[in-house]
Amino acid sequence: MSEETMVLETVDTAPEEAAKEPSKGAPAPKNDIEKTSKKQKVVKVFVYIGLYTFLTLVAITVLFPFYWMLISSLKSLDEYNRTVPTLWPTQFVWSNYGAAFTGGLNLGRLFLNTVIVGVVSTLLSLVVTVLSAYAFARLEFRGKNLMFGAMLATMMIPGELFTISNYLTVSEFGWLNTFTALIVPFLVSVFYIYLLRQNFMQIPNELYLAAKVDGTSDLKYLWKVMIPLAAPTLISITILKMMGSWNSYIWPRLVANDDLHRLITVGLRDPSAFIYVDPATGMTTNLVNFPAQMAAVVLVTIPLLLVFMFFRKYIMRGVSRSGLKG
Amino acid sequence: MSDEKIVTEEAEALVASEQTEAPAADGGKKQKKPPLSKEEKKILWQARWSRWKAWVYLLPAIVILGIFTVWPIINTVRISFMGQWTTEGGSTWWEGYSYSAALNPNTHYVFGFNNFSSVVSDIDFVTCLTNTLLLTVITVPISTMLALLIAVALNSIKPLRKVFQTIFFLPYVTNSIAIGMVFAAMFQMVWPNPTGEPMSVGIINTIIEAFGGTRINWMNQGSSHFANMVVLVIYIVWNALPFKILVLLGGLQSVNKQYYDAAKVDGTSRFRTFWRITVPLLSPMIAYVVITGFIGGFKEYTSIVGIFGEKMGPVGNDWSLDTMVGYIYKSMGVSEGKAGAAALILFVIIFAVTMVNLYVSKKKVHY
Incomplete structure (x- = not known):
């Protein structure tokens, strides 16, 4: 008991001196305190200057590639290839964007394919996810926990293991070079089912009764009550799934790499896509048309950044729980 | 949860009563079973449905996961142990499983660890x-x-x-x-x-x-x-x-x-x-x-x-x-x-x- 009061007393009286005078434990004379508090203030200012400088430097490093991408997409090829690069285009060459569409790459088709696959797979995926999450959250059936556990267990296995065999399955089904091959195999995400189930479980059962x-x-209840209440999670899922389709590369390149079904990321890395054609002679050169390439990159990046600006909260919430890119 | 339990119990009771009534009707005086009213039929149907609806809801997920997640795990393990010994010009080497070769009826794969050792x-x-x-x-x-x-x-x-x-x-x-x-x-x-x-x-x-x-x-x-x-x-x-x-x-x-x-x-x-x-x-x-x-x-x-x-x-x-x-x-x-x-x-x-x-x-x- 006496110890407690002691502690309380020290806490009550000592903190200010102690905080200002870390090296000496004992209370110091008044003017010393004033001196050190001034010193403390100076230190504090320096710490803040240091913090902001550090953060600004990191921010510049993070932003620089975006800046470089934008200005490079607006330079002429001559300016891009100058010995001393310019930090701002001397002349805005908007025709690079046209060149990106008319070059070796059918960019319009690639965007269309990507949007079709993204929208259809997101919609179907939402339906499947909602139905499954509802069954796991609200319905009672034999083997429920076993089934849910088994589904969660598949999350541990790396995707590469599926890809090989799925390629064989898709070939067997005759789905090579179809949108079906791009949409169906990855329609069910156990993680999304898990996320939505957790959200559904928070909705009080009394509403259901x-x-x-x-x-x-059931379906009407699901549509009128559950879905509106779980809307934030559904928005997170929608955005993450869309972004996943937009950025997917390995699987699309494997199963649908023909002109009619190729997706945007696969097309970007086509080695022949951005060879510079001399407009005067019409001959292909051994130069890469970097400005046109950067224009295509800008067109791929901007929609992602726009979605991020509008749905920042949902994306960050979804991501912090998943730890998976896309 | 409790609600679902109640519905399931109701269903079991109904189904059970159906079963017990049937033989009684046969052995008795061919007494016609009183027809179920519309309301009763509806409840019966609902009860039966409630036993199965969870699986219906889960069906799409189960089918897709089965084909594209569970089967690949089994199949990948299977084919990673498969291959055949090929002899040509006096030398013999191991050829791992390949889809295009497997379509050839002359291919006969055996199991072994050779894929792993060759990797x-x-x-x-x-x-x-x-x-x-x-x-x-x-x-x-x-x-x-x-x-x-x-x-x-x-x-x-x-x-x-x-x-x-x-x-x-x-x-x-x-x-x-x-x-x-x-x-x-x-x-x-x-x-x-x-x-x-x-x-x-x-x-x-x-x-x-x-x-x-x-x-x-x-x-x-x-x-x-x-x-x-x-x-x-x-x-x-x-x-x-x-x-x-x-x-x-x-x-x-x-x-x-x-x-x-x-x-x-x-x-x-x-x-x-x-x-x-x-x-x-x-x-x-x-x-x-x-x-x-x-x-x-x-x-x-x-x-x-x-x-x-x-x-x-x-x-x-x-x-x-x-x-x-x-x-x-x-x-x-x-x-x-x-x-x-x-x-x-x-x-x-x-x-x-x-x-x-x-x-x-x-x-x-x-x-």
Whole structure:
């Protein structure tokens, strides 16, 4: 008891001196305190200057590639290839964007393919995810926990293991070079089911019982109550899935690498896509048309950044729980 | 939950009564069973439905997961042990399972470990494994430390925090191939004729020269493996920071402020506070980002395609930067069995590293 009061007393009286005078434990004379508090203030200012300088440097490093991408996409090839690079285009060459579309790459088609695959797979994936999450969160059936556990266990296995055999399956089904091959195999994400189930479980059961008493069907209840209440999670899932489709590379390159079904990321890395054609002679050169390439890169990046600006909260929430890119 | 139980019980009772009534009707005076009213029929139907509806809801997920997740696990293990001995011109060699060869009725596959031994003894595989290990072991500590510093710095400022936080998250919402191409453009020299002078040395070399350094051939023809790796490490760290900062900052913000107040009262130095309070309290989050970092590192592939192209190396030195995942996809062109064996080896490595990480963090993580 006496110890407690002691502690309380020290905490009550000592903190200010102690905080200002770390090296000496004992209380110091008044003017010394004033001196050190001034010193402390100076130190504090320096710490803040240091912090902001550090953060600004990191921010510049993070932003620099974006800046370089934008200005490079607007330079003429001559300016891009100058010995001393310019930090701002002397003349904005918007025709690079046209060149990106008309070059070796059918950029319009690639964007269309990517949007088709992204939208269809996201919609179907939402339906499957909602139904499964609802079954796991609200319905009672034999083997529920076993089934859920088995699904979660598949999350541990790296995707490469699936890809090889899925390639064989897709060939067997005759799905090579179709949108089906791009959409169906990755329709079900156990992680999304898990995420949504957790959200559904938070919705009080009383609502469900009340709906039952009123004679509302399950699907109507799901549509009218569960989905609106779980909207934030559904938005997170939608955005992450869309971004995943937009950025996917390995699987699309493997199963659908023909002109009609190629996706944007696969097309970008086509080695023949951005060879510079001399407009005067019409001959191909051994130069890469970097400005046109950067223009294509800008067109791929901007939609992602726009989505991020509008849905920052949802993306960050979804990501911090998943730890998976895309 | 209780509601579903009730419905199920109701259903069982109804179904049971149906069954017991039926023989009684037969043995009795052929008494006609009173027809179920509309309401009763509806309840009966609902009860039956409620037994099965969960499975109906789960059906699409189960079918797709069965075909594209469960079957591949079985099938990959199966084909990775399959192959045949081929004799031609006096020499005999092992040919791993391949889909196109399997369509030929003359192919008779046997089981064996030869796919695994041919992967492990492949010099190309050793290169890929070394590249992957190096990249992982270098990038994970660098990005974790840097992310920790940034998170702590962000946590100790108030104005502009949101702005910085948003900027630092940007690399996450990008396409790794697209931004890889931007990094390539920054490091690359425009050098159409390697015997002459380059037209442009690239912005990074320009900056280096502005500070009095000498330019480096980062990734053009004739560049060193070391320089290539430096470019990759920079890009991978740039790409890995956002997620780590997000998780660590989240952790920092949930730390009880009292610990810091206590440290202040005791006059603890900032450095000591960092190592003695921040790091231990954050240890679960640090363990999490390290483990996910290792898993991601072992699967490194698209960053390299983004910077160096599909041939995984600078011009004139194809495949010199190939990784484990790259090896798997490259092997698929030869034999899916061999690719399967490589994928299983990768899985075992990732699993083992994760287990070691979990074991270490169990000892070091403070709660």
